[in-house]
Structure formats: structure tokens, C-alpha cells
């Protein structure tokens with residue numbers, strides 16, 4: 445096992461500016477690191493991260509979310525296991541796939557995307573992050589839940605603070621206090637809505653949660669509030685980063701952008717490669733239940749393990765030329781990229797595999813199609829190079845583009 449001193453610290457500014465060289469050093473010469481500041485073991489190789497996520501031998505738990513997420517959301521499905529997890533996950537899963545997604549929610553996705561594009565389609569310029577990506581997914585979730593979209597600025601502020609809490613690796617007290625405040629503000633906002641909705645059930649996802657019975661018992665208001673808080677944060681921040689990153693990657697590779705513009709059936713390939721190359725979530729933690737043997741050494745029982753998705757997705761043992769963005773690569777399977785059989789790790793794997801993966805795909809496909817129609821000659825603003833930011837979640841914070849408005 446290696447010590448953290450051999451590679452740039454994951455809390456350093458050097459790492460935040462560009463983690464990819466550090467990921468390479470970790471994979472090649474320090475695949476298991478004890479990191480004192482986060483009191484966790486860091487793993488970076490594809491085979492190790494995949495093994496932890498799949499957890500076939502039942503050696504890992506998600507007890508880390510007791511301190512990582514519960515203080516801001518309350519208890520959520522991320523912390524559950526076994527039948528309890530399966531039953532609760534099944535309450536929302538149908539909304540995010542199949543006929544519910546296609547028939548009920550696709551029109552919601554299309555409308556929300558169009559409304560945002562309408563605000564800039566005639567101007568010839570936009571910031572795809574601030575004008576579009578940070579608003580679109582959270583508006584979709586708010587609509588799916590039947591919440592008032594006029595409250596969008598609040599949802600945005602809340603999910604940003606929740607994600608900051610989740611990624612507060614350095615234990616910044618201000619970030620912790622903001623997270624705590626968000627929990628109270630969200631409860632004050634949501635609990636009266638939940639009580640009203642119980643009496644006026646509709647077709648929305650919040651009504652489904654209000655009506656649902658788990659073993660003959662209705663979920664408590666507090667449980668429903670926690671679920672909504674998770675959906676807004678998990679579905680907002682991640683897809684926001686994904687949309688910004690797919691555009692940044694394509695704008696930086698104009699030949700691939702041209703190919704996608706001509707043949708829209710390539711969008712899922714471009715999205716899958718974006719999830720591999722620049723995943724929105726760079727790290728996910730687990731707790732070891734037993735001693736575990738990994739490629740870089742042995743992890744004791746009862747410790748936190750930090751799984752570096754961003755490093756594993758660029759493992760040269762798994763992907764040829766891993767630091768190259770190539771939507772045509774043959775070692776990434778697009779058909780399974782949005783299911784638990786995915787061979788990239790951006791949605792994790794195993795029982796907590798992202799329940800919103802197909803919703804994210806529908807949002808990205810709709811968004812890309814509508815944006816490319818509205819901005820056929822889209823290009824980066826002159827002199828601008830996209831810059832990724834963030835350590836836990838990561839993506840461009842701004843993406844100014846120029847285009848010739850489409851007549852009519």
C-alpha cells in the first residue's frame with residue numbers, strides 16, 4: 445500500500461485544476477492509498493472500483509451516507525439495502541424508464557428544454573451552462589414532482605448546497621452549515637406541500653410517493669421529503685454537468701460535433717463517451733464490512749473507501765488510449781451504457797446503480813437535438829477554452845457559445 449505523499453493530494457489545488465495526471469500516477473504506482481485527511485482508502489483502478497461497486501461478495505455497505513448525506517437529505521434509498529431498498533427504489537423507478545418516461549414525461553422534458561432555448565435562440569449567443577444546463581434538469585424534476593417551477597432559483601441553490609455538503613472532503617464548516625440550513629429550508633418548503641398533496645392526489649411523482657404503501661404502511665412526510673431532496677440533487681447536479689460536458693467535449697472536437705450534427709443517432713454514443721471521459725461524479729464512497737483484498741493491497745474491515753470513478757474510467761488496462769475523447773471507440777458499449785450492465789462506471793454499478801440513467805439519457809438526447817437544431821453552426825466564443833471545475837462532481841462552470849440564429 446502507498447501513502448498519499450507520492451501523488452498530488454486529492455484536496456490540493458493542483459489536483460482540482462487537473463486531476464487526470466494524478467489519476468494516472470495512482471493507477472500505475474499507488475492503486476491503494478490511505479488518505480489521512482478524509483480518513484479513507486482511495487482506489488483508482490477500473491478493476492478495483494468495479495469490484496467495490498458490484499460488491500458480489502457483500503463486502504461493502506453504503507453506511508458512509510449516514511454522515512455524508514443524511515444530515516442534509518434525511519434518510520434516503522442510498523442508505524438502504526436488501527428488500528427495503530428494492531421496495532422503495534421500485535416506487536420511483538417506473539417513472540424513469542419505459543412507457544411512463546416515453547409517454548408521460550418525455551413531453552415534459554421537450555417542453556422544458558424548448559422554453560429555455562426560446563430565451564436565447566434569436567440572440568446568436570448563449571452560455572450553455574448558466575442559460576441552459578443548470579436549469580433544464582432541475583426544472584424537469586420539479587415538473588415531474590409537480591412542484592412550482594417559479595421556485596427554480598431556490599431548487600438550484602438547494603441542490604448546489606447539498607452537493608457541496610456531499611463533496612465537503614476538507615470538512616469546511618461553512619459548507620456544513622449551509623447544508624444544515626438547506627435541510628431546514630427544504631423541509632419548511634416541502635412538508636406543507638406534501639400534506640396538501642396527500643389530500644389532492646394527481647398524476648405527478650410526488651402524488652405517487654404520497655399514495656405509496658410499503659408493507660401496508662404509507663411513507664412518512666419526512667421520508668417523502670428526503671426522497672424529493674435526493675431526486676432534486678441527484679437528478680439536477682449530475683445531468684447539469686453531463687450536458688455541459690458533452691457540449692464541451694464536442695465543441696473541442698469539431699469533427700465529432702459535425703458527425704453528431706449530421707447523424708443524431710450518434711448522440712447516445714457521444715453521451716456514453718462523455719460519461720467515461722468526463723464523468724459528472726468523480727468519486728463515490730463505500731464502507732468496508734469485512735477485510736477486502738484488492739489489486740493494490742488489503743483494506744481492513746470498517747473503513748471508508750473512496751472510489752475514483754474519474755480515474756477508473758481512464759484506466760489504460762480497460763480502454764485503449766483512455767485520455768482521448770472518441771465517440772467512435774469500440775471498447776465502450778453504447779447499448780448497455782445506461783443500464784446496470786454498463787461498462788463505464790459513471791452511474792456506479794450494483795444495487796445502487798443510478799435509477800435516473802435513462803431519464804438522463806432522454807434529457808441529453810432531447811437537449812442535444814433541440815440545441816443543434818437551434819444553433820446549427822454552434823462554436824465556442826472566440827478565445828474561450830472550456831475549463832472543468834470541481835473535485836467530487838466536475839464539469840465546466842461556463843460555456844459561452846456563438847451561432848447564427850436560424851431564420852423563422
Ligand code: HEM
Pocket residue numbers: 506521522523533585674675676678679680682683686723724725728729790791792793795796797798799800801803804
Ligand atoms: C448523467 C447524469 C447522472 C449521473 C452521472 C448519475 C450518477 C449516479 C451515481 C454515481 C449513483 C450511485 C451512487 C452510489 O452508488 O453511491 C447514482 C444513484 C442515484 N441516482 Fe443518479 N446520476 C445521474 C442522473 C440521475 C437522474 C436524472 C436522477 C433522477 C432524478 C438520478 C437519481 C439517482 C438516485 C435516486 C440514485 C440512488 C439509487 C439507489 O440508491 O438505488 N440520477 N447516480
